[in-house]
Amino acid sequence: MKKKGKLIGGLILLVLLVLVLVLMTRSSGTDESDDGSTSEEDAVVSIESEEITGLAFTLDGTDVSFTKTEDTWSYDQDQQFPLNETKISSLADKVCSITAERVIEGEDMGELSDYGLDDPQNVLTITKEDGTKTVLRIGDENSTSGNYYLMLNEDADKIYLVSTSFDTMFPENLMDWASGESLPSISSDTIIGVQVKGENSFWLIEDTETAEWTVCDENGKEYDTEDDSVSTLTSAAASLSYSDFVAYGCTDFSPYGLEQPKATIVVRYTEEQESEETEETSESEEEGSESEVESESESEETETVTVEKELVLLVGNTNEDGSYYVTTEGSDEVHLMTASKVEAITATTVNDYWNLYIDMQNVADIEALKVIYQGETKTIERHVEEVTDEDDESSTSEEITYLCDGEELDKTTFTSFYSSVISAKAQTKDLSLLCPEEDAEFTVVFIKTDGTEFTVSYRKYDSSFYYTEDVYGIPSLVNKNSIKSMIEYYEELFGET
Numbered sequence: 278m279k280k281k282g283k284l285i286g287g288l289i290l291l292v293l294l295v296l297v298l299v300l301m302t303r304s305s306g307t308d309e310s311d312d313g314s315t316s317e318e319d320a321v322v323s324i325e326s327e328e329i330t331g332l333a334f335t336l337d338g339t340d341v342s343f344t345k346t347e348d349t350w351s352y353d354q355d356q357q358f359p360l361n362e363t364k365i366s367s368l369a370d371k372v373c374s375i376t377a378e379r380v381i382e383g384e385d386m387g388e389l390s391d392y393g394l395d396d397p398q399n400v401l402t403i404t405k406e407d408g409t410k411t412v413l414r415i416g417d418e419n420s421t422s423g424n425y426y427l428m429l430n431e432d433a434d435k436i437y438l439v440s441t442s443f444d445t446m447f448p449e450n451l452m453d454w455a456s457g458e459s460l461p462s463i464s465s466d467t468i469i470g471v472q473v474k475g476e477n478s479f480w481l482i483e484d485t486e487t488a489e490w491t492v493c494d495e496n497g498k499e500y501d502t503e504d505d506s507v508s509t510l511t512s513a514a515a516s517l518s519y520s521d522f523v524a525y526g527c528t529d530f531s532p533y534g535l536e537q538p539k540a541t542i543v544v545r546y547t548e549e550q551e552s553e554e555t556e557e558t559s560e561s562e563e564e565g566s567e568s569e570v571e572s573e574s575e576s577e578e579t580e581t582v583t584v585e586k587e588l589v590l591l592v593g594n595t596n597e598d599g600s601y602y603v604t605t606e607g608s609d610e611v612h613l614m615t616a617s618k619v620e621a622i623t624a625t626t627v628n629d630y631w632n633l634y635i636d637m638q639n640v641a642d643i644e645a646l647k648v649i650y651q652g653e654t655k656t657i658e659r660h661v662e663e664v665t666d667e668d669d670e671s672s673t674s675e676e677i678t679y680l681c682d683g684e685e686l687d688k689t690t691f692t693s694f695y696s697s698v699i700s701a702k703a704q705t706k707d708l709s710l711l712c713p714e715e716d717a718e719f720t721v722v723f724i725k726t727d728g729t730e731f732t733v734s735y736r737k738y739d740s741s742f743y744y745t746e747d748v749y750g751i752p753s754l755v756n757k758n759s760i761k762s763m764i765e766y767y768e769e770l771f772g773e774t
Contacts, residue, residue, distance in 0.1 A: 321429055321437050322375040322411060329369045331404030359525055361456035371446060372403060377437040378424055392426035392436055393417030415443050457522040457610050461588060465515040467546045475540030479627040492630040500749055501632035513621035514544045519612040527609045533602035534594030540623045544588040552582045592619055633702040635733055636748040638723050640695055647722035657681050686770060694766035703753035710752035713744055719760060735760050
């Protein structure tokens with residue numbers, strides 16, 4: 278009897294264990310939406326991205342649609358629209374798989390207006406290659422989770438809460454999805470000329486043999502340039518780039534002020550290109566060759582050649598943000614360019630590029646100097662004599678002396694004096710500066726070996742500057758310390774200190 282009782286008890290325990298196991302299995306198979314997980318039934322959209330052949334939605338209150346034909350996307354409302362296919366493909370990739378974080382149905386639903394679905398912020402229609410359509414009505418964003426309420430097709434009995442970022446999925450305007458032209462990539466060290474036509478017209482050009490730059494005004498007069506200012510300009514020209522794409526297929530540019538541009542920027546530059554040359558050579562049959570006749574053969578050689586190119590940028594009006602409407606010569610597109618990039622070039626004038634030196638005369642080109650100071654004129658002559666080496670009569674050298682009234686001057690002191698004269702730089706050069714009425718305090722006359730002369734006179738302008746005119750006759754202001762240095766070396770040269 279005891280054994281029978283134990284057997285019955287064991288059977289009861291086994292039945293209880295089976296019941297517990299069944300209950301646990303059923304529990305694990307239910308929807309666990311409370312802890313964020315979902316079942317397969319909660320997949321809102323599950324499509325292979327490659328199957329999507331159409332996308333339609335609303336943009337700025339207008340219905341727009343896009344169709345893929347043989348792997349190429351186009352804008353249905355304008356087949357000529359320069360669509361950036363990467364962006365429309367990216368949208369297809371984002372919407373091909375959407376899973377609900379939570380499903381709201383039954384008594385919990387309430388009204389569609391509670392979720393912004395009575396007047397959706399957008400309606401996205403996805404078309405598959407078999408013609409079937411999936412319509413997603415996008416409602417409000419949940420303020421707590423940041424997820425969006427969604428309704429699928431015409432099924433108003435279920436509302437889905439999804440984590441898809443619909444706020445950044447669609448473009449702000451259609452031109453955000455346009456793929457337009459871009460400016461050529463130019464390096465500043467390949468630029469050989471920059472020209473500006475407009476209110477401030479000038480032209481900088483490089484002598485490619487000497488690498489020297491000159492600047493021309495609108496009348497064609499040439500001036501030497503300041504290296505730093507030229508470098509700043511070429512860097513600005515190399516950094517020109519568009520900020521936004523505004524219009525395409527334009528035939529009327531007047532709304533953008535480009536029919537008659539406010540300014541034209543011309544950038545001339547060089548570019549390395551590969552050139553293939555084909556040479557035909559006839560080879561005679563070699564002795565012992567298997568073939569009886571060797572046919573003509575072609576060999577291709579690739580060489581690099583330097584070509585000159587030109588970028589012509591037309592600058593029009595500004596928009597409400599201050600950016601300029603621009604286009605390139607011959608283009609039918611209009612773009613925006615930030616004011617800082619445009620004005621770094623157009624807001625400068627020819628005098629911004631003037632060389633600030635008063636006159637850099639090479640001493641080898643000088644025959645004599647006349648110095649006028651405190652009412653006295655002294656003439657310094659430069660003598661060059663060829664001297665034969667005593668130990669080697671075939672070897673000669675130049676001996677240079679500086680004389681004043683027949684007396685030889687100290688060469689080292691003269692060199693210091695001359696360097697102080699030719700190294701004088703203007704703090705500013707300005708055609709509007711007026712020459713002071715008082716007499717010059719210090720004057721140097723360069724008498725050159727070619728017979729020409731150039732006079733530099735320094736007059737006190739104010740407590741800080743002296744007025745003079747450079748080799749081109751441009752009024753200039755030089756710091757008083759530069760003039761003080763000239764006078765000190767002059768007095769030392771003639772023993773007047």
